[in-house]
Amino acid sequence: MRSTPPVTSNARRCGADTRAGRPCRCKPEPGKTRCRNHGGCSTGPKTPEGKARSAQNRRAKSIPD
Template sequence: MLPPLPSFPDELRGLTCGAKTRAGTPCKLTALYRNGRCKLHGGLSTGPRTAEGKARAALNGRALKRKQTP
């Protein structure tokens, strides 16, 4: 069973996803979610929900920051 669709803001009507596909072209899907992306490019993403997942995401963010800092 699919999760319920979020309410659709009027400012997203008629827009396309615009995420870059693996071929390098912009995605042309028009079925967008609140974040402005289609279900294939992050529209259904909820992010980490468990404490373990949130800790892993925070650790990954810190590692990326250390890698980028000269």
Template sequence: MSLSQTEQVCGARTRDGGTCQEAPINGTGRCRLHGGASTGPKTAEGRKRTSEANKQRWRKIAVALMLLEQRKGASG
């Protein structure tokens, strides 16, 4: 399938070294899979919600790492 000169594609680098041929989201230049769909939270409420979700996620990671270290210490 060949593209005409006026058609746009995402162009993001793919894992196989090629370029993404999906159509970009209007005004972004990238497709929905490569960053064209979201620009992050804009309101104070949205930023707070995102911050709280990240804090909760990192707490879970910290607990998992702590348990992993305890298991290593107990077995060695």
């Protein structure tokens, strides 16, 4: 007989503090260390290309055709 451990036993945990003061037990987003509730907002484009693209997007949206 072998017991099957819960799928989550070995998985990483978000670990952020919840509003109840307990560690969050959500699964982190792939490639990240926090779940989607605790990952916070994007901090914006990092590369010059990304910044330029972001600026263009903003301009394009503000100009009515």
